[in-house]
Amino acid sequence: MKRYIQIKGTKDGISISLSDVASIAELENGLIQHLKEQQTGMQDQKLAVQVHIGNRLFTEEEEQKIKAIIQENSQMEVKGFTSNVMTKQAAKKWKEAEQIFSLATVVRSGQVINVPGDLLLVGDINPGGAIRSTGNVYILGNVKGIIHAGIDGDKKAVVTGKFQYPSQIRIAGEIRSFDDEESKNKVEENILTAYLDDKNELMIDSLQILRKIRPEISNFQGGQ
Incomplete structure (x- = not known):
């Protein structure tokens, strides 16, 4: 035995x-x-x-x-x-973490969208609207509400969008707000990237930084 x-x-x-x-x-x-x-x-x-x-x-x-x-x-x-065997619950969680949920809508005031995994939103987030995701959040539109990416503590999560007054971006436990006078009078025309740096500080940079800080997100193999 x-x-x-x-x-x-x-x-x-x-x-x-x-x-x-x-x-x-x-x-x-x-x-x-x-x-x-x-x-x-x-x-x-x-x-x-x-x-x-x-x-x-x-x-x-x-x-x-x-x-x-x-x-x-x-x-x-x-x-x-x-074990070499994955439970149904673990398999479901892994599948949710690996896929990207996509929505084409406007998130209005009082509306809260909760997503397991990554989210791609084609639309705006109005003041008072909120998105909460365990993964990354990609917004093709204006962000004036609240986005919380990596809600389970994922410090590798990122947020992209046009961050406008009075938006608030959260990644894991870190927060960055755009509710001051400078933000109030500014109209952001470019999609920006929010991420946590090596010191766990929430940074805002151009969309191009995403390829450098999170190369695993971009996996397209074609082109020149």
């Missing part, structure tokens, strides 16, 4: 690999036997361990059983389980 268990040290700590062809009972018995044979003395500090379960998924109850066996029969503390 020990052949179903592999324990090794990595640069990130201890890794335990469990066979995905063995039954839960075989894994439990194999783990107990393997861990008891490897005990060489008690240590003062718990060793962090990641458990890899291959091409399968454990139920919460099965994870708790394996975790209890490891922690009761060794000086290791389970930090998490990894």
Whole structure:
């Protein structure tokens, strides 16, 4: 049964690999036997361990059983389980994060649009209107309302648009407002880019900066 268990040290700590062809009972018995044979003395500090379960998924109850066996029969503390298999919930979240939602409309006062992933809006955002996105926000129009990109803390998120009075741009936890007198009397004719620099300061620059700071956004392969 020990052949179903592999324990090794990595640069990130201890890794335990469990066979995905063995039954839960075989894994439990194999783990107990393997861990008891490897005990060489008690240590003062718990060793962090990641458990890899291959091409399968454990139920919460099965994870708790394996975790209890490891922690009761060794000086290791389970930090998490990894699998080659993606849950439906994780797959849905990944798909949402990778796609761009597109809208052609005017976001009016009092209207709030929430988007998982990136958003492309062809239209204006009026004062009092708001957009909240977990990813990037691209506006082909005038921005006079509130845009919050990277609402889950994504500091790589960017916002593009014609930022006008009295707009407010937020990226992750940083805020930049265009509600002063200088902004009030200015009509922005160019699409600008808002992003967080290396110091986590919210910067405003030309659209051309986007290609430099976020090259992964532009993936077009054709042309000269």
